Each structure stands twice: as structure tokens, then as C-alpha cells.
Amino acid sequence: MPYSAEITRANPAGILILIDQSGSMGQPFAGQADKRKADGVADAVNRLIQNLVLKSAKATGVRDYFHVGVIGYGAELAAGLGGSIPDDVMQPISKVADKPLRIETRSKLVDNGKGELVPQPIRFPVWFDATAAGKTPMAGVFEVAEQVLKRFIKSHPGSFPPTVLNLTDGRPSDANPLPIVERVHDLATADGNVLVFNLLISTEPTPPVFFPADESKFEDTYQKLLFRMSSELPPKLADAAKSDGYKLGAGARGLVLNADLTSVVRFLDIGTRVTTGMR
Amino acid sequence: MPSRAFELLWTTASVPKSGQRADENEDACAANPTAGRFAVADGASEGWRSGPWARHLATAFAKAPPDPASYPAWLASTRLEFPNGQPEALSWYAEEKQAQGAFATLLGVAFRESANGGGAAWKAVAVGDSCVFQVRDGAIVTAFPIDSPGRFSNQPPLVSSTGNGPEPDWFAGRAEIGDEFFLLTDGLAEWFLRESVGGRSAVERLNEHLDNPAAAAFRAWIHDLRQSHALRDDDSTAVRVRLEHARRVETPS
Numbered sequence: 101m102p103y104s105a106e107i108t109r110a111n112p113a114g115i116l117i118l119i120d121q122s123g124s125m126g127q128p129f130a131g132q133a134d135k136r137k138a139d140g141v142a143d144a145v146n147r148l149i150q151n152l153v154l155k156s157a158k159a160t161g162v163r164d165y166f167h168v169g170v171i172g173y174g175a176e177l178a179a180g181l182g183g184s185i186p187d188d189v190m191q192p193i194s195k196v197a198d199k200p201l202r203i204e205t206r207s208k209l210v211d212n213g214k215g216e217l218v219p220q221p222i223r224f225p226v227w228f229d230a231t232a233a234g235k236t237p238m239a240g241v242f243e244v245a246e247q248v249l250k251r252f253i254k255s256h257p258g259s260f261p262p263t264v265l266n267l268t269d270g271r272p273s274d275a276n277p278l279p280i281v282e283r284v285h286d287l288a289t290a291d292g293n294v295l296v297f298n299l300l301i302s303t304e305p306t307p308p309v310f311f312p313a314d315e316s317k318f319e320d321t322y323q324k325l326l327f328r329m330s331s332e333l334p335p336k337l338a339d340a341a342k343s344d345g346y347k348l349g350a351g352a353r354g355l356v357l358n359a360d361l362t363s364v365v366r367f368l369d370i371g372t373r374v375t376t377g378m379r
Numbered sequence: 380m381p382s383r384a385f386e387l388l389w390t391t392a393s394v395p396k397s398g399q400r401a402d403e404n405e406d407a408c409a410a411n412p413t414a415g416r417f418a419v420a421d422g423a424s425e426g427w428r429s430g431p432w433a434r435h436l437a438t439a440f441a442k443a444p445p446d447p448a449s450y451p452a453w454l455a456s457t458r459l460e461f462p463n464g465q466p467e468a469l470s471w472y473a474e475e476k477q478a479q480g481a482f483a484t485l486l487g488v489a490f491r492e493s494a495n496g497g498g499a500a501w502k503a504v505a506v507g508d509s510c511v512f513q514v515r516d517g518a519i520v521t522a523f524p525i526d527s528p529g530r531f532s533n534q535p536p537l538v539s540s541t542g543n544g545p546e547p548d549w550f551a552g553r554a555e556i557g558d559e560f561f562l563l564t565d566g567l568a569e570w571f572l573r574e575s576v577g578g579r580s581a582v583e584r585l586n587e588h589l590d591n592p593a594a595a596a597f598r599a600w601i602h603d604l605r606q607s608h609a610l611r612d613d614d615s616t617a618v619r620v621r622l623e624h625a626r627r628v629e630t631p632s
Contacts, residue, residue, distance in 0.1 A: 106612045110398045150472075154479075157472045159428045160403070203471055223471045 102292030103334035103374075105260040107165050113374050114167045114190060114252045114262030115152070117145055118241050119228075121174030124270055126232030129361050131305030138230035140361045141267055141301075145170065145180075146226050148368045153197040153225075162194035167256075169248060170227075173241035175234025181227055186247035200225035235273035238266075242280040249287050249294055261292045265371050266329075267364065269301035271322055281329045295331045297354030299367045309357040310366075311341055313349030323357055330355040340373035383492050385499055385556055386625045387412045390589050392597040393616040397605065405430035406564050406616035407483075409437035415490035415499075416441045419509050419616055421564040423482040423537055427473075432481035432540045435461050440487035445504065447549055454538070461540050480541030484509040486524075486562055488620070493553060499622060501560075502551040506544065507535040510568035513552065514559040514582050519575055524548040528573040531565055554622055561585065562618040566611045570604065589619050 107113045125138040149168060156165045169189035170180025179189045181196060204226055207219040249262050264284065287294045300323070302308070312318075315327040330353040333341065338348055344366070356367045389412055395404035405422030407430070418440040422429025436457065445453035461481075469477065484507025490499045503511050505524040508531055513521035525531065536545040554560075559582070563571055567585075574581035588600045604610035 108396060108398065108612060153472050154476055155425050157427065157476045159431075159473075162472070197472055198470070200471075223475070225471055 103261065103336060105258065105289070105291035107260055107374065109164050111256060111259040112164050112167050112192070113260045114169075114249070114256065115372055116169045116171070116190065116245055116248060116252075116262060116264045117148075117180070117368075118245060118264065118266040118268075119145065119170060119172045119180065120236055120238070120266075120268035120270065121172040121231040121233065122236040122270055122273070123174070123233050125174070125230075127269075130302045132361060135361060136230065136232070137269055137301055138232040141364055142226075142228055142230040144361075144364045144368055145228050146224070147365070148372065149181075149196060149227050150225055152193055152372070156193050157197065162197045164192040164194050166193040167191060167252065168193060168196055171241055171244055171248075172228075172231060173237050174231060177237065177241055177244055186244050186251065189244075189248045190252050196227065200227050201229065202226055236268065236270045237274040238268065238272035239275035239277040239280055241266075242277050242284060246280065246284050246287070249284065253287060253289055253294075256289065258290050260374055261289050261294050263295045263297065263371060263374065265368060266296065266298045267301070267367075268299070269303070276325070278325060278329060285331060292334070293331070295334065295354065296329060297367070297371045298326045298330045299356040299359050299364065300326055301364070302358040302360060304358075305360075306358045308359050308363040309355075310346050310363070311348055311352040312355060312357070313352040326357070327353055327355055337370060337373050341370050344370065383625055384497065385490075385492075385622045387415055387490060388621045388623055389417065389619060391616070391618045392589060392594075393614070394598050394601040395614050397602075397612050399614075403430070404614050405433055405483075406614040407434040407437045408562070408616055408618050409434070409441035410618070411441040414441075416444055416487065417489075417560075417562055417618055417620055418485065418487040419562045419564055419618055420486070420538075421484040421507065421509050421614065421616070423484075426482040427476040427479065428481045428540075429483055432461060433483035436483055436485050436538060437487075440485065440504075444487055444489045446502075447547075450504070450547060454544075458540055478541070480539050482537035482539055483507075484535060484564070485538050485547070486511055488560060488562060490554065490620075490622075495553075498553055498555040498558075500551070501554050502549065504547045504549055506538045506547045508532075508565040508568065510563055510565075510571075511550075512561045512563070512568075512571060513554065514561065515555065515557070517580055517582050519582075520558075521550070521552055522572065523550045525568065526572070528569050531569045535565065556622050556624055558622045559586075560620040562620070564614065564616045566613040567615045567617055570610045574609075585617065586619070589617060 167190040204224045206224040209217040210220045212218045418437040420433035420437040422433035439457040486509035488503045493500045
């Protein structure tokens with residue numbers, strides 16, 4: 101049965117995050133004037149990496165259950181966790197753990213035991229800084245992703261198939277990415293085909309659409325394109341989405357439209373829920 | 380200790396997941412055969428010091444098992460007795476992970492003389508998906524707390540070393556001379572339930588490999604099961620307890 105490989109150090113899970121860094125990402129989220137899209141996405145990605153490190157950290161060391169890569173696309177295409185593209189985009193999580201750019205102190209609200217929420221300082225490691233400049237070379241970034249994933253699959257042919265999470269707020273400025281994305285869909289480990297999930301940040305405060313199963317209701321051809329670029333959620337992730345309360349039709353895709361900041365966090369969370377099968 | 384009509388013969392075997400050393404095995408077992416107590420615990424992969432916590436929990440049960448009324452106090456003192464990790468300067472993740480604590484399943488079984496004579500009364504406590512199977516004449520007569528192979532998930536309830544965890548499940552039953560009890564961590568328990576339906580009995584196969592005196596033989600068998608995808612690649616632990624007639628010791632009057 102595909103998409104059932106255990107996640108072990110011998111068969112780590114690959115997670116590749118593609119982040120739109122075009123100029124428009126410097127604008128705030130629709131209906132949330134105090135948060136730039138680029139900052140919200142960077143926070144969510146840093147938090148995701150932090151969670152992956154915490155899942156893998158043992159008293160005896162950080163176990164390489166995951167290999168993670170980030171590629172930003174905007175004025176340039178750049179590996180977000182250091183290194184160069186495409187050779188060392190994917191980094192073992194133990195290496196990532198010890199090399200944040202810096203550790204910030206932020207505050208989080210916690211219950212003080214009397215039912216009151218009080219701010220408490222927390223350490224917030226930052227690997228990836230927000231950038232917003234230039235256009236949206238989405239076809240280009242998927243071409244790089246293809247190279248990166250081929251390399252990962254060659255080294256880990258038995259792993260759970262790598263997951264690509266693409267977060268954007270606009271349309272590709274270079275070329276139609278669909279033919280390249282279809283080649284990416286065709287890449288596979290022994291456990292199944294590469295998964296490509298997409299999220300489109302809203303330009304207007306309209307309710308988000310999570311994991312649609314049917315493109316016929318979309319009037320916008322770009323939304324249809326993103327639908328076709330998105331893989332069906334495998335059972336493990338569909339179950340994760342359902343247990344979070346999303347109603348999924350048969351064949352639901354890993355796609356979120358009209359995303360706000362909360363949807364970005366939930367997309368990254370559900371899209372990486374392959375991580376619950378660690379052994 | 381009053382003499383019992385039965386004797387408990389036990390054996391155990393454990394194999395870490397592929398590519399890991401024996402000291403990375405986060406399953407644990409503990410036994411106190413004189414007092415009739417046996418436990419297995421399965422440390423969660425995501426926890427900080429889950430292996431030591433699993434050993435600590437299993438040992439605490441073998442030393443002094445709780446009952447439903449005393450469980451909260453038993454867990455509180457078991458937590459207090461769990462030694463803290465290294466106090467030196469920690470990395471950002473070590474600090475946060477240590478605060479989150481360690482997690483493990485617990486399955487404990489305690490036997491005592493039955494007031495009705497002959498056999499034994501037994502009770503079990505379970506948090507999570509480590510299981511006990513009572514087998515009589517080669518057939519499963521009790522499966523606790525999970526009785527179907529479809530009911531294993533990747534997120535079982537776990538006992539935490541820091542916070543309040545889920546309520547345990549409890550079971551009490553009777554056992555006869557000749558009964559066998561298998562305490563198995565989740566991967567083996569799932570295999571055991573699945574393979575017990577038709578075909579060559581899982582009991583027979585498990586016994587054959589537990590009875591093989593060569594330690595490598597059990598490991599090789601587990602490896603083969605993993606290779607054929609019959610068993611998932613996880614730490615795998617089995618404890619078998621057999622009720623037998625006590626050997627009479629003549630004491631001068």
C-alpha cells in the first residue's frame with residue numbers, strides 16, 4: 101500500500117517548502133493590516149522547522165527522521181536554510197537543529213493556573229528571514245525542486261514520498277508551471293509518488309477554501325491551475341484533516357485557496373502530518 | 380510469603396527497530412515473579428528520555444502495582460522518583476524538550492492466589508497500546524486493552540513524566556494452571572491479533588521463537604517479519620508468563 105512507509109533514520113521523510121518572496125508578499129494579509137504576508141509565512145515556516153526538530157530531539161541527540169529544504173523564489177531563487185541550489189537544499193534535521201540564524205525571545209500567552217492568560221518569554225529559533233522583492237518565478241522554482249527531489253529520492257528510495265509545500269500570493273511571472281509540476285508528480289519512491297501541495301494567500305478578505313475535491317466550481321482559471329498542480333491527499337493526511345474537522349470529498353487535493361495567516365499554519369501542519377508515524 | 384499452588388515461569392525477548400543499537404531500544408520490561416508482577420512499557424519516539432521513563436514505569440509497577448483508587452498517587456510518586464536529566468547548559472531544543480517530558484505506554488499484570496483455590500486471580504492496568512493476551516490451549520481467551528488488529532493507531536494514550544495523562548484501563552480475571560500470558564508492545568501485539576485469525580497459530584510461532592535459547596534467533600525472526608511487512612519496524616518486546624503447578628518443597632514438621 102503506498103504512503104505507508106515508516107519514518108526512520110534509514111528512511112527519513114523529505115519536506116521541501118517553496119516560498120514566494122515576490123514584492124507583493126511585503127503587503128499585509130487581507131483583513132489583517134498589522135501582519136506582512138512575508139513575515140507571517142516566515143514565522144509559520146520557522147515554527148514548523150522548530151516542531152520537526154523537537155519531534156526528532158532525543159537525550160542522545162537529534163535523530164535524522166526528516167530532511168528539510170526551503171527555497172525562496174522572488175528576485176532570486178535561493179536555498180533558505182543555507183547551502184546552494186540544487187545540491188544541498190535538503191538538510192538533515194540534526195544539522196538544521198544546531199544552526200538557526202539566531203534565537204529570538206518572544207512571548208506567548210499561557211494560563212497562570214488561575215484561568216488568566218499571562219505573557220511568558222519563549223525562545224524562538226529563526227532559520228529563515230522574510231524577503232519580499234521581484235516577481236514570482238514559480239515555474240523556475242519547480243524546476244529546481246525537481247532536481248532537489250530527484251537527488252533526495254536517489255539517496256532514499258524506500259522513504260515515505262517527499263512532500264512539496266508551495267506557498268504563494270500570486271500568479272507565476274515566468275511560465276506555466278503545470279508541465280514541470282506534472283513531472284514532479286511523476287517522481288516516486290517505492291512508497292508512492294511525490295506529493296505537491298499548494299496554498300494561495302488571499303488578496304481579499306474572503307473565506308478560505310480548504311482541500312477541494314472538485315475544480316468545476318472555480319471560475320478563476322488560475323485556481324483551476326493550482327488545483328491541477330496539487331496532489332490528492334493520501335489517507336494519512338486526509339485522516340489528519342478530517343480529525344481537525346475539515347469535511348473532505350473523495351479525492352480531496354492538498355490545496356488551500358484564499359488563505360489567511362491561520363490557514364497558512366494549518367496548511368503546514370496538516371501537510372506535514374506524515375510525521376506522526378515516526379518510529 | 381505464603382506458599383502458592385502455582386508457580387510463574389517467565390521469559391522475555393526484545394529487539395530494537397532496524398539500524399538501532401540495543402541501548403537505543405525504548406521498550407522496557409520488568410518482572411517480580413516472586414510477587415507475581417510483570418510489566419512492559421513502550422517509550423514514545425518523540426519524547427526526550429522516553430526509554431529511561433519506560434524502564435522507570437515498568438520497574439515501579441513490578442515493585443508496587445497501583446489499583447484504580449491509588450493510581451493518581453502512585454503516578455505522582457513514580458514521577459517524583461524519576462531522576463532529572465543533565466542540569467548543564469542545554470541547547471534550545473533540549474531545554475524545551477526536557478520541559479515537555481517523556482512519554483510511554485504501560486501494561487502491568489499482577490497475579491495472586493485465587494481464594495477459590497486452584498488457579499490465580501489476575502488484574503491488569505493499561506495506558507496505550509501495549510497488550511496482554513491470556514491463552515488457554517493455544518487460543519486467546521482474553522485480549523486487553525485492544526482486541527482487534529484494526530484498532531492500533533500512531534497516537535496511543537501515553538503516561539507522561541510531567542503532566543496529567545489519560546485514565547488507565549483496568550481488567551481483572553481468573554487464570555488456570557497451564558494458561559499462558561503474553562505481554563507485547565504494539566507492533567508484536569498487532570501482529571499477534573492479526574495472525575491469530577486462521578492459519579498457523581501466532582501463539583505457536585511466538586512460543587517457538589521465545590523457546591529458542593539462541594538470542595540471535597528471536598532477532599532474526601523479528602527481522603524476517605519486518606522484511607515481509609508482517610510486522611512494522613518498531614521496537615518489539617515480548618514477555619511470556621506461564622502458570623504451572625508449584626513444585627512441592629518438603630519442609631520438616
